[in-house]
Amino acid sequence: MSCPDCFKGGVHEGTPSGITTRLHGLDTYVAEPASGRPPKGIIVVIPDAFGWEFVNIRLMADGYAKKQDYRVYAPDFMNGNSAPLYMLDSMKLVLAKGTWFDTLAKPYHIFWVLLAFAKWGIPNRFAKSFPIVQKFMENLRRNEGAHIPVGIAGFCWGGKHTLVIAGDFKADGKPLVDAAFTAHPSFLSLYDDIKKIRAPTSFGIGDLDSQVSPEQAEKIRDIIEAKPEAQKGEMRMYHGYGHGFACRVDAKNDDPRGAAEAEDQALAWFEKHFANVRY
Numbered sequence: 001m002s003c004p005d006c007f008k009g010g011v012h013e014g015t016p017s018g019i020t021t022r023l024h025g026l027d028t029y030v031a032e033p034a035s036g037r038p039p040k041g042i043i044v045v046i047p048d049a050f051g052w053e054f055v056n057i058r059l060m061a062d063g064y065a066k067k068q069d070y071r072v073y074a075p076d077f078m079n080g081n082s083a084p085l086y087m088l089d090s091m092k093l094v095l096a097k098g099t100w101f102d103t104l105a106k107p108y109h110i111f112w113v114l115l116a117f118a119k120w121g122i123p124n125r126f127a128k129s130f131p132i133v134q135k136f137m138e139n140l141r142r143n144e145g146a147h148i149p150v151g152i153a154g155f156c157w158g159g160k161h162t163l164v165i166a167g168d169f170k171a172d173g174k175p176l177v178d179a180a181f182t183a184h185p186s187f188l189s190l191y192d193d194i195k196k197i198r199a200p201t202s203f204g205i206g207d208l209d210s211q212v213s214p215e216q217a218e219k220i221r222d223i224i225e226a227k228p229e230a231q232k233g234e235m236r237m238y239h240g241y242g243h244g245f246a247c248r249v250d251a252k253n254d255d256p257r258g259a260a261e262a263e264d265q266a267l268a269w270f271e272k273h274f275a276n277v278r279y
Contacts, residue, residue, distance in 0.1 A: 009248025016058035024139040029074040031065035039071035041149035046158025051082025083120040141171040149274035159185020166199040179273035181266040183246035201233040202269040204262045206241030
């Protein structure tokens with residue numbers, strides 16, 4: 001398994017308040033501004049392995065919509081092939097140091113984790129999933145996003161998709177996104193994915209992240225801060241946090257403040273870079 005940490009964490013408590021609909025060919029969770037005002041912009045959330053139905057992702061979408069009057073989409077970019085939630089519990093048992101019974105039971109849990117990983121990973125490999133993301137974003141920009149800012153926020157699996165979409169992709173002469181945010185992205189091609197970024201992009205990386213080391217994060221910082229002013233990015237290191245902290249923090253056992261701060265980081269970034277967008 002290439003990223004055990006991609007399947008660790010907890011399920012958050014709460015009831016999503018948005019709706020589900022069919023949008024640009026995909027089932028999509030939609031969160032609207034609570035104020036009833038027209039949205040100031042659109043943010044597309046590309047989730048971690050647990051997909052668009054994961055309650056954590058939907059609650060995050062609600063938070064983005066309510067706090068800053070954005071319309072937020074969380075599409076099913078995995079076409080029904082998201083990872084099963086039982087992997088969160090199985091991974092805990094695989095990695096736990098417990099009794100002799102726990103040790104004897106590990107092969108059973110390892111089998112189910114590997115099976116679920118294969119069933120998730122094969123249909124969601126980047127070469128197959130990225131065209132789905134690209135098509136959705138092109139349709140969005142040509143339609144409801146034609147005259148308002150569009151942002152994208154990606155987590156873990158969705159992080160690489162976010163960074164590639166933030167490159168030199170356009171529809172009707174407009175960039176597909178005006179700003180991007182990613183927390184603990186996975187499966188990156190370092191540093192080519194970073195060098196190709198054109199939209200201003202904000203990164204949130206934990207210094208205990210298994211996918212991007214502190215040294216790699218600092219190299220990313222050097223690259224994005226050296227870009228032209230209109231493309232310049234930012235990097236924030238979250239000390240004491242590992243992979244998945246922004247969307248799968250286990251609030252019962254870990255400090256949830258990093259997740260809240262990452263959400264604030266994303267919203268502040270979008271506010272800053274949406275302010276002067278005119279189409």
